[in-house]
Amino acid sequence: MDKVIQTFELKKTYELAQPVHALRGVDLTIEPGEFVSIMGASGSGKSTFMNILGCLDRPTSGAYRLDGVAVGKLSRNELADIRNEKIGFVFQGFNLLPRTTALENVELPLVYQRRKSSVKPKRKAAECLDRVGLADRSHHQTQQLSGGQQQRVAIARALVNDPSLILADEPTGNLDTGTSRDLMGLFQDLNDQGITIVLVTHELEIARHTNRRVNMRDGLIIQDEPIEDKIDARQDSLNRTGDPTQEGDLTPQ
Amino acid sequence: MKILKLVDVARSSLLKNRLRSLLTMLGIVIGVGAVIVMRAIGDGAQKNIEDRIKTLGTNLIMVRSSSNTFGGVRRGAGSSRTLTLKDPGILKEQCRLIAAVSGIVSTNDQVIGGGTNWFTQIQGVSPEFLTIKSWDLEEGTFFTERDIRARTKVAVLGSSVVENMFSGQVPIGQSIRIRQTPFKVIGVLKAKGQSSFGQDQDDIILVPLTTAAFRLRGDSQYVSQIYVSALSADVMEAAQEEVAQTLRLSHKLIDGQEDDFTVRTQTEITEAFSATTQQLTVLLMFIAAVSLVVGGVGIMNIMLVSVTERTREIGIRVAVGARSIDVLTQFLIEAVVLSVMGGVLGIASAYGICYFLQEYRGMTTIIKPEIVAISLGVSVVIGVVFGLFPARKASQLDPIDALRHE
Ligand SMILES: Nc1ncnc2c1ncn2[C@@H]1O[C@H](COP(=O)(O)OP(=O)(O)O)[C@@H](O)[C@H]1O
Ligand SMILES: [Mg+2]
Numbered sequence: 001m002d003k004v005i006q007t008f009e010l011k012k013t014y015e016l017a018q019p020v021h022a023l024r025g026v027d028l029t030i031e032p033g034e035f036v037s038i039m040g041a042s043g044s045g046k047s048t049f050m051n052i053l054g055c056l057d058r059p060t061s062g063a064y065r066l067d068g069v070a071v072g073k074l075s076r077n078e079l080a081d082i083r084n085e086k087i088g089f090v091f092q093g094f095n096l097l098p099r100t101t102a103l104e105n106v107e108l109p110l111v112y113q114r115r116k117s118s119v120k121p122k123r124k125a126a127e128c129l130d131r132v133g134l135a136d137r138s139h140h141q142t143q144q145l146s147g148g149q150q151q152r153v154a155i156a157r158a159l160v161n162d163p164s165l166i167l168a169d170e171p172t173g174n175l176d177t178g179t180s181r182d183l184m185g186l187f188q189d190l191n192d193q194g195i196t197i198v199l200v201t202h203e204l205e206i207a208r209h210t211n212r213r214v215n216m217r218d219g220l221i222i223q224d225e226p227i228e229d230k231i232d233a234r235q236d237s238l239n240r241t242g243d244p245t246q247e248g249d250l251t252p253q
Numbered sequence: 254m255k256i257l258k259l260v261d262v263a264r265s266s267l268l269k270n271r272l273r274s275l276l277t278m279l280g281i282v283i284g285v286g287a288v289i290v291m292r293a294i295g296d297g298a299q300k301n302i303e304d305r306i307k308t309l310g311t312n313l314i315m316v317r318s319s320s321n322t323f324g325g326v327r328r329g330a331g332s333s334r335t336l337t338l339k340d341p342g343i344l345k346e347q348c349r350l351i352a353a354v355s356g357i358v359s360t361n362d363q364v365i366g367g368g369t370n371w372f373t374q375i376q377g378v379s380p381e382f383l384t385i386k387s388w389d390l391e392e393g394t395f396f397t398e399r400d401i402r403a404r405t406k407v408a409v410l411g412s413s414v415v416e417n418m419f420s421g422q423v424p425i426g427q428s429i430r431i432r433q434t435p436f437k438v439i440g441v442l443k444a445k446g447q448s449s450f451g452q453d454q455d456d457i458i459l460v461p462l463t464t465a466a467f468r469l470r471g472d473s474q475y476v477s478q479i480y481v482s483a484l485s486a487d488v489m490e491a492a493q494e495e496v497a498q499t500l501r502l503s504h505k506l507i508d509g510q511e512d513d514f515t516v517r518t519q520t521e522i523t524e525a526f527s528a529t530t531q532q533l534t535v536l537l538m539f540i541a542a543v544s545l546v547v548g549g550v551g552i553m554n555i556m557l558v559s560v561t562e563r564t565r566e567i568g569i570r571v572a573v574g575a576r577s578i579d580v581l582t583q584f585l586i587e588a589v590v591l592s593v594m595g596g597v598l599g600i601a602s603a604y605g606i607c608y609f610l611q612e613y614r615g616m617t618t619i620i621k622p623e624i625v626a627i628s629l630g631v632s633v634v635i636g637v638v639f640g641l642f643p644a645r646k647a648s649q650l651d652p653i654d655a656l657r658h659e
Pocket of ligand 1: 044
């Protein structure tokens with residue numbers, strides 16, 4: 001089976017007055033079904049790396065194979081199709097459309113789907129909202145949802161095209177601890193269902209919910225090791241009361 | 254299928270920004286409304302003029318004597334006397350495309366009668382004159398061919414004359430004097446109301462053509478004009494030609510010699526007047542078209558603002574797989590939907606304004622369906638043309654930059 005992600009000597013330089021070397025040669029291989037966290041200080045190049053992995057950005061040099069496909073030479077439109085079909089991206093700031101219902105937000109990637117699908121977009125979107133525990137919020141508008149709920153909608157949107165890979169750049173960055181833990185439980189559920197997940201965080205606590213931890217500094221990977229003391233968020237949440245849709249947090253920063 | 258989805262996307266994003274959408278449309282509403290109203294007023298004025306010219310007579314062809322070169326001396330139009338009393342009869346006999354003919358001898362004179370006097374126009378005409386002009390009698394009878402042959406001294410009065418000389422009393426059987434000659438009043442014409450070109454058509458006295466020629470004017474063998482009614486509107490030009498040829502023969506003009514008369518038709522007069530209103534319409538339409546373009550620039554302006562405002566939205570769409578063409582199409586559809594809706598509102602308000610002008614201002618307005626269709630077409634074109642630049646801008650945005658946009 002193909003590796004989900006394979007990068008070779010990935011470099012990214014921002015040509016400013018003084019060139020910024022955001023990535024300075026990153027090699028990383030991720031197998032199907034892995035749950036990887038990327039850690040590192042602010043400015044270490046995590047987001048730059050994720051954007052390239054998500055085909056939102058292109059490396060200055062080096063190669064990137066996604067599901068065995070060399071992405072480097074693809075056109076803008078081909079990259080759009082790959083984002084649409086293979087990748088679900090979850091952002092720190094949620095990035096939902098304002099004044100739009102949860103259901104419509106989740107449906108959005110299906111609007112741009114090119115291959116034919118037998119499933120009705122609305123049904124598929126509703127299914128995904130159900131998977132993230134928000135079935136009863138599908139007709140709420142973005143601004144009527146809490147931060148945690150918004151991030152769940154974003155995850156449902158990432159799921160709607162049955163991607164082989166979910167990329168999440170600091171998905172818990174704007175959420176409080178309790179909500180973050182619930183969200184990590186959701187990611188663990190999805191990973192158990194076989195979806196490959198790569199997640200950026202700067203909190204060790206969050207990273208401990210994954211299976212493998214990659215450490216970055218100054219545009220390079222300095223450490224790559226399995227998590228020994230994994231936390232199962234779902235076990236933990238059994239001890240706490242509460243329904244995941246009734247979170248307390250409301251304030252994205 | 255795909256396009257339908259994008260139409261839906263455009264529709265919902267327009268609905269989410271109702272106020273901005275309305276303001277954007279305003280320019281087009283005003284532009285399209287102005288074009289249609291201006292054109293409706295122009296066409297209305299045109300119709301008014303046509304209607305008025307129709308009151309001149311039925312399929313009317315007018316013959317006047319005109320200057321021709323005469324021993325090297327060229328005289329002014331109308332000053333020469335070339336149409337004779339015989340010409341109407343010759344035309345009547347020889348032209349197959351004409352329905353009625355009347356020579357006209359006109360003079361202006363003081364008329365005495367009813368214990369007062371009145372300065373009015375006296376026209377000597379044939380009985381067919383009434384048919385040609387589509388005039389009717391209010392009272393009494395009109396003179397006949399026998400009166401023409403006998404040069405009877407009878408008169409038919411216009412209603413203004415009756416009003417002024419007999420204070421509106423029916424004067425049939427009474428006597429009036431024109432140039433010392435007594436005439437017996439045998440009929441009164443039906444009033445034709447306000448005249449078509451400023452002069453009062455009812456201020457007139459009709460007498461038999463020959464009576465006017467021999468008793469009221471010295472030069473007894475000439476007529477001032479000949480009025481001819483063609484068989485139908487379709488044969489106007491042919492009849493005009495036939496009349497001219499017949500008169501040339503009658504006047505014994507040889508090839509190469511100029512006509513000593515002019516033949517004009519109602520259509521030509523209509524066209525002369527139409528030319529003026531059409532120029533005015535073109536000017537008004539031009540102004541209206543400028544406002545339409547300004548409306549288009551308004552759309553472009555607000556679409557550009559909208560693209561900037563919605564950079565993040567565009568970023569999100571691109572991030573989940575929208576191709577450039579999808580974004581381009583979405584914004585283009587938004588622009589077109591805006592301009593078409595603006596067009597429709599403009600058409601609706603044009604109908605409203607025209608209704609108002611017609612009902613409360615007494616103006617004639619005519620909204621032609623083709624003008625409505627063209628305006629709608631132009632709104633679509635304006636939507637595409639002025640929407641294209643902002644839409645292209647949106648479709649070229651870099652996803653990372655767009656997502657980072659505040
Ligand atoms: N668009 C950009 N233009 C210039 N420099 C950038 C841009 N994006 C990121 N950088 C720089 O690249 C480096 C890595 O940034 P980033 O990948 O965002 O780090 P992280 O996500 O780990 O905080 C930083 O020094 C940042 O300033
Ligand atoms: Mg970052």
